[in-house]
Amino acid sequence: MTTRPQNIPAAEALQLDALVTPTEQGIASRVLARTSGGNVTLFAFDAGQELSEHTSPFEALVMVLDGAVTLTIGGTEVPATPGTIVRMPGGVPHAVSARTTSRMLLVMLREAAASSEG
Numbered sequence: 001m002t003t004r005p006q007n008i009p010a011a012e013a014l015q016l017d018a019l020v021t022p023t024e025q026g027i028a029s030r031v032l033a034r035t036s037g038g039n040v041t042l043f044a045f046d047a048g049q050e051l052s053e054h055t056s057p058f059e060a061l062v063m064v065l066d067g068a069v070t071l072t073i074g075g076t077e078v079p080a081t082p083g084t085i086v087r088m089p090g091g092v093p094h095a096v097s098a099r100t101t102s103r104m105l106l107v108m109l110r111e112a113a114a115s116s117e118g
Helices: none
Strands: 027-035 038-045 050-054 059-066 069-073 076-080 085-088 094-098 102-109
Touching: 038 094, 059 069, 069 085
Parallel strands: none
Antiparallel strands: 027 038, 038 102, 050 094, 059 085, 059 102, 069 076, 069 094
């Protein structure tokens, strides 16, 4: 099994649309950066594809790069198109549905552990 690097190369300008390609009737993703503080993942959805409802303990931001998706966050549908950003609070159920072939960037934010200094 081949493992991909957890981060894209440093000090290099990369075309986002070349980093992940929508697959017919599928969803593709690529982790662009991963640290203890969070990660950045690029997703590509074919039209009609979705990530079913799930919950994450972490705060996240979704930025739509192209296409159109509907985020369902805590039961509220939020349509998102290129140039929009949506915050998904941690602990709240959410889902993603692609209305058209779409790409989005997901930024997951992990809180730093509480300091024991006091």
